Amino acid sequence: MDKEIRVRFAPSPTVPFHIGGARSALFNWLLARKMGGKMVLRIEDTDRERSTPESEENIKDALKWLGMDWDEGVDVGGPYGPYRQMERLDIYKKYTDQLLAEGKAYYCYCTPEELEEEREVLTAKSMMPRYMGKCRNLSPEQIAAYKAEGRKPSIRFRVPEGKQIVFDDLVRGEVSFESDGIGDFVIVKSDGIPTYNYAVAIDDALMHITHVIRAEEHLSNTPRQLLVYDALQFERPKFGHISLILGKDKKKMSKRHGATSVDQYKQMGYLPAGLVNFLALLGWAPSSEQEIFTEEELIREFSMKHVAKNPAVFDVDKLNWINQHYMRKLTPEEFFAAAKPHMIAAGYMNGKETDEKLAWLKKVVATAHEQVSFGAEIPQVVGMYFGDEFEFETSEAEAVLKEETVPTVMQMFIKELEAAEIIDGPTVKNIFKTIQKTTKFGGKFVYMPVRVALTGNQHGPELVEMIPLLGKDRSIKRIKTSLEKVGIALA
Numbered sequence: 001m002d003k004e005i006r007v008r009f010a011p012s013p014t015v016p017f018h019i020g021g022a023r024s025a026l027f028n029w030l031l032a033r034k035m036g037g038k039m040v041l042r043i044e045d046t047d048r049e050r051s052t053p054e055s056e057e058n059i060k061d062a063l064k065w066l067g068m069d070w071d072e073g074v075d076v077g078g079p080y081g082p083y084r085q086m087e088r089l090d091i092y093k094k095y096t097d098q099l100l101a102e103g104k105a106y107y108c109y110c111t112p113e114e115l116e117e118e119r120e121v122l123t124a125k126s127m128m129p130r131y132m133g134k135c136r137n138l139s140p141e142q143i144a145a146y147k148a149e150g151r152k153p154s155i156r157f158r159v160p161e162g163k164q165i166v167f168d169d170l171v172r173g174e175v176s177f178e179s180d181g182i183g184d185f186v187i188v189k190s191d192g193i194p195t196y197n198y199a200v201a202i203d204d205a206l207m208h209i210t211h212v213i214r215a216e217e218h219l220s221n222t223p224r225q226l227l228v229y230d231a232l233q234f235e236r237p238k239f240g241h242i243s244l245i246l247g248k249d250k251k252k253m254s255k256r257h258g259a260t261s262v263d264q265y266k267q268m269g270y271l272p273a274g275l276v277n278f279l280a281l282l283g284w285a286p287s288s289e290q291e292i293f294t295e296e297e298l299i300r301e302f303s304m305k306h307v308a309k310n311p312a313v314f315d316v317d318k319l320n321w322i323n324q325h326y327m328r329k330l331t332p333e334e335f336f337a338a339a340k341p342h343m344i345a346a347g348y349m350n351g352k353e354t355d356e357k358l359a360w361l362k363k364v365v366a367t368a369h370e371q372v373s374f375g376a377e378i379p380q381v382v383g384m385y386f387g388d389e390f391e392f393e394t395s396e397a398e399a400v401l402k403e404e405t406v407p408t409v410m411q412m413f414i415k416e417l418e419a420a421e422i423i424d425g426p427t428v429k430n431i432f433k434t435i436q437k438t439t440k441f442g443g444k445f446v447y448m449p450v451r452v453a454l455t456g457n458q459h460g461p462e463l464v465e466m467i468p469l470l471g472k473d474r475s476i477k478r479i480k481t482s483l484e485k486v487g488i489a490l491a
Contacts, residue, residue: 005037006210009063009070010200012044013055016261017062019314020215020245020253023279027242028213029068030280030302040207041073043084044200046193062262066272067295072207080207085199092194095202095232096155096187104231105187107153108135109146130183131156155188157198157227165223170211170240170304177223185224201225205234213240213304240304243283244311253314269342269375271330274323283312292325320373327373332366339365339378346379348386364469367461385469388478390456392485400452401486405445409435410483411490413450414476423472425464432463453482 007028011021032039041063045051060075072078082088099105108131110118119129136158138146146153163179187198194202204212204225219241229236245253259265265275273295280298281291285306293301330338343349349361368381384390392398400406416431417423435446451463454475460466467475483490 003210005032005035006040006208007032007037007213008040008042008073008204008207008209010042010044010203011059012047012050013052013059014047014050015055016263017055017059019260019262019265019279021059022062022066022262022275023245023282023312024214024242025063025068026066026276026279027284027302027304027307028211030299031211031213031304032071033299034302037210038071039069039073040078040080040209041070041075041083042203042207043074044196046085046196046199048086048193058263062266065266066262066276085194085203088199088203089192089194091206092188092199092202096194099157099187099231100155102231103158105155105157106136106138106184107143108156108184108186109138109143109151109153110134111151128181130181131185133184136184152190154186154190156184157187157224157231159184159227165226167222167226167236167239169219170213170238171242171307172219172309175219175222179223179227182223182227187228197221197224198228201228201234202232204237205229205232209237211238211240213242216241216244240307242307243309245282245314246311247314248316250311250313267376269338269378270319270323271326271338271374274319274326274374277326278319278322281318282314283308292322324373328370330369332362332369335369336362336365338375339368342375342378343382346383348379348382360469363465367465367469371461384455384460384466388474388481392452392482393457397452397456397458398486400448400458401482401488403445403449405439405441406449406483407488407490408439409441409446409449410453410479410488412438414479414490417467417472417476420472423475424468428464428467450479453479456482 009021009025009028011017011025029039031037041060043056043059045056056074063070070076072080073083077083096105100107110131114134115131118132118134122129122132135153135156159179159182161180164176165179166174166176169175185197186195188194200221203209222239222241226236228234247253253260259268262275266272276295276298277291277293280293280302284302285308286293286301287306290297327335327338340349340351343361343365344351353361364382364385365378368378371381372378412435413431416434420427420431432443432446432450435441436443439446447463448458451460452458454463454466454470470478480490
């Protein structure tokens, strides 16, 4: 029987949860769920200056919001804890002592200034900066002298010389590194805290992680981690390094490309299902042309064989197209709930509306249901209902009201509107029919000038929806004001 698949997502709680991290978590989660394996959430908090509990909560909340759960890790426990690195220092010390005793690691007394000087010398010679082994073979006298100076040593891993480090990457195929280009690397800093490459290898081994699926930027870390695995006689996991995420300008995604954290997309009113669907397609290609996937379909279809090594482009237009699909599937009640925080932020609601006002607001919001890609767009679309002052959006829109047929159409429209007892969809529809029948004007010469006069725009929601929501008085007032702007005064 094959070994159980065990994957992990191990973020550092230092910054708001990045969209790239969410994509890595998703690929791990999909693989675990597809293979009936386990997902582990481990927190790598050894960066004591930048790690915060708030950031950890942000990560966990974002994962839960996106619909990803974990079988072991922080909050849920498990047989291989603790699941925060700062709670595992005794574990790392045990293996560090072993490496020191076996001569596979050694104390390094170099100061930051000495290391910087070495780096500058190598750079000046156009050589790759690396540690050249100054403390590799210190005599007892040299060590005593450094201790007498009060120097606090770090601990370095003794990298074997002349060795080729080879592994088969699930995404990139065979990858190899020369050990001579690595240099002896620090595994424990002078303050006793293990470095990333050291702690992560021990954690993955002790937690029986079988597959390490992570971003391409970690590829250069892999040879160091493999050396630690081999030195401690741990079984190597399988590695898969997924592509970078680039902006549309083909540069690494950053704040200049817009929102970069999961929380920002949540605040903008994107739906978790839409964001997950989009993230799954960033670097993974399904076997068909299908682009909209349910969670169950993603789990069924996902395969590391179809993960691309080429960079993935974060196309906001594609995200909006996908998310709009999910917005349209919301029930009217769900759509209004999604709109509410954005309507309050825009000042169109306060959350304490009367039943009558709330009923009107629900109808107003519903007019945006087919038009918006995400929640924050809703106030922009329905803004026309909350203020009667507006300008013509384009010169073409203004020109519509200068057609010679306009005074006749508007005179009849206002007369019919004033005479109507109830202003609803069927009433408005009949008014337009009456005008067309009486004037023999085509629909364009009837509907378009009314739309422009009411909104200043040639496009927008259906007039049979909009006019009942504006009401008789506001509709007439808007029309007269717009006509006055182009020099038409109705009798």
